[in-house]
Amino acid sequence: MAATVPLMDDIENGEDVDDTGPSIKDDFAYHNNVAGASKKIRMGFLRKVYGLLAVQLILTTLIAGVCLFTPAVKTAVQQNSWLVIVAFILSIGILIALHVNRHKTPLNLILLAAFTVVEAYTVGVMVSFFDKLVVIQAFFITATVVVGLTLFTFNTKRDFSKWGSALFIGLWVLILGGILNIFIGGTGLDLxxxxxxxxxxxxxxxxxxxxxxxxxxxxxxxxxxxxxxLDIINLFIEILKLVDRGN
Incomplete structure (x- = not known):
């Protein structure tokens, strides 16, 4: 695997941009990729991504928490779990709209918020069927894994760009396996x-x-x-199922 400069070193050693110069959007690298952009652009990009991600995860945790810890809400979502199908269709529609309007502010942020609420509801319905302790354990395990993987990726010299094809093949295998599991079943395949x-x-x-x-x-x-x-939400769901099996 090819070695590269650690991401954190690359960010910290980048050159600053004079605030009195051209705007960020005038920078040629702004429309290409982060690696060739100035330190100012890279840091701004990171703040946007992880700031929005933090808001998404907090909102998801709050909504899922209400579904799990509020008896009336828990009963309601369990009795109307069919709404998850509606939520799934709605999330696909929002994703398409978000992709089309991803550069239009504030419409992109409004659509992102709507998508997050729909996904949070789906997660809330799912966790409502699990034991509270199992969900809490899965939450902290997921948080630990995500932080660990993020820190590792930011500081490693390894190049993971070639993983893309294998990961997407693995995703399709997982999807097809899920469909197969509906008809065949069995704890071995599910595990x-x-x-x-x-x-x-x-x-x-x-x-x-x-x-x-x-x-x-x-x-x-x-x-x-x-x-x-979506990476984090899907990882949480898989860890939740593993913890539930362990208990």
Whole structure:
């Protein structure tokens, strides 16, 4: 695997841009990728991505927490769990609209908020069927794994850009395995898929984290945020199932 300059070193050693000079959007690198941009652009991009991601995760935690810890809400979402199908269709529609309008502020932020609420509701319905202690354990395990993987990716010299094809093949295998599991069933296949899903989405976190620092254009902060958000949510779901099995 090819060695590269650690991302954190690259950011810290980047040259500052004179605030009196051209605006960030006038910078040629702004429309290309973060790696070739100035330190100011890179830091601004990071603040946007991780700031929005933090808001998404906090909102998701709050909504899921209400579904889990409020008896009346918990009963309501469980009795109307079919709404998850509606939420899924709605999330696809919002994602399409968000992709089309990702550069239009504040419409992109409004759509991002709507997408987050829909996803948070879906997560809330799911966790309502699990034991509270299991959900709490899965939450902290996921948080630890995400922080660890992020710090590792920011400081490693390894190049993970070639992981993309393998990860997307793995994702399709996981999807097809899920469909197969509906008809075949069996704890063995389900456990294998859960372990595979945990490894897969951990890999996606590493891959997407490095991509936003080397390949993604700074103007694509919405897409970068959604990618990381979905990686973390999917990782949490897989870890939740593993913890539930363990208990």
């Amino acid at each position: 294998l898929m859960t372990i595979g899903g945990t490894i897969l989405f951990s890999g996606f976190i590493v891959f997407d984290t490095q991509m936003i620092m080397t390949k993604v254009s700074p103007e694509e902060y919405i897409i970068a945020t959604i990618n990381l958000y």
